[in-house]
Amino acid sequence: MKERGLLLAALVCCLLAAAPARAQGPTVKTFKLGETAVKVNVYERAGAAVTFFSPHHNERGGRELTKELVAARGGRFVEVEALDEAGAPARRLRFKVGGKSYSVDPNRIFTAQGRGCLKLPADAEAAVKAFAEELTALLFAPGGRSLRAGERFFVAVHNNADVEERAAAERDADLTALGFVRPLRSRNFLRGEFAESAAGVYLSNAEEDEDNFILVTTPGLVTHFAARGFNVVLQKPSAQLRDGKCSVDDGSLSVYAAFSDIPYINLEADALGGAARQRQMLQAVYDLLSQPR
Numbered sequence: 001m002k003e004r005g006l007l008l009a010a011l012v013c014c015l016l017a018a019a020p021a022r023a024q025g026p027t028v029k030t031f032k033l034g035e036t037a038v039k040v041n042v043y044e045r046a047g048a049a050v051t052f053f054s055p056h057h058n059e060r061g062g063r064e065l066t067k068e069l070v071a072a073r074g075g076r077f078v079e080v081e082a083l084d085e086a087g088a089p090a091r092r093l094r095f096k097v098g099g100k101s102y103s104v105d106p107n108r109i110f111t112a113q114g115r116g117c118l119k120l121p122a123d124a125e126a127a128v129k130a131f132a133e134e135l136t137a138l139l140f141a142p143g144g145r146s147l148r149a150g151e152r153f154f155v156a157v158h159n160n161a162d163v164e165e166r167a168a169a170e171r172d173a174d175l176t177a178l179g180f181v182r183p184l185r186s187r188n189f190l191r192g193e194f195a196e197s198a199a200g201v202y203l204s205n206a207e208e209d210e211d212n213f214i215l216v217t218t219p220g221l222v223t224h225f226a227a228r229g230f231n232v233v234l235q236k237p238s239a240q241l242r243d244g245k246c247s248v249d250d251g252s253l254s255v256y257a258a259f260s261d262i263p264y265i266n267l268e269a270d271a272l273g274g275a276a277r278q279r280q281m282l283q284a285v286y287d288l289l290s291q292p293r
């Protein structure tokens with residue numbers, strides 16, 4: 001009997017090993033945001049020590065690509081499930097506190113100042129804070145203030161609207177690498193909508209679409225992506241982010257990461273034409289993982 005049991009165990013083991021590579025999950029966590037239950041889905045596969053995160057559920061391209069890459073190469077992918085009234089994936093999270101309805105951008109909730117910028121009543125702001133703390137304890141090590149054991153950096157995945165679709169007068173306000181360049185004294189063609197949050201920008205002449213860029217929180221991460229032809233924005237160091245302005249500390253996870261000394265990489269790609277480029281960004285992240293520390 002014992003031997004037959006062992007044989008059976010070996011057979012099951014081999015069958016499992018032969019199964020096609022697939023990310024496990026999702027494991028669905030349910031976090032309370034006020035009186036509303038929010039689903040946070042976790043896809044995971046052994047093979048790489050890295051966490052990817054999508055806070056914006058309407059940014060489907062980046063989500064699907066990341067799931068595919070995690071399934072093929074390993075790692076963990078966490079997504080916040082936000083749905084609109086019709087049940088379609090949405091950017092903003094809708095929730096109720098004290099019977100009243102609110103909505104927040106899930107990437108504006110992670111710092112005290114950013115939450116203050118939302119101008120919510122105290123009870124709703126407290127609910128948002130509690131939700132953000134649960135989420136960061138899942139994304140990072142317990143306590144939410146450092147990377148999980150074995151991880152070297154954290155990766156957020158986003159898609160943005162096509163800048164070329166916008167009227168010329170509005171293009172400076174669009175989220176592109178150029179938007180992080182400080183207006184130059186000798187030229188007035190840049191308005192630098194996001195310049196206050198950036199230490200500087202590397203603009204690659206190999207990048208065809210200015211909607212595609214990578215934001216990093218530490219100078220040491222710039223070279224790897226610049227060398228591969230990506231536009232790279234370096235966020236200001238944490239001391240310079242604490243200046244009280246909503247345009248500098250907007251409550252986003254990149255600012256929270258800087259305050260917590262967590263190396264952070266944000267992959268931004270055009271929602272319409274950026275898929276191939278975002279795949280290259282993800283591959284560049286795995287290249288970085290395979291390099292010696």
Ligand SMILES: [Zn+2]
Nearest residue numbers: 056059158159
């Ligand atoms: Zn986004």
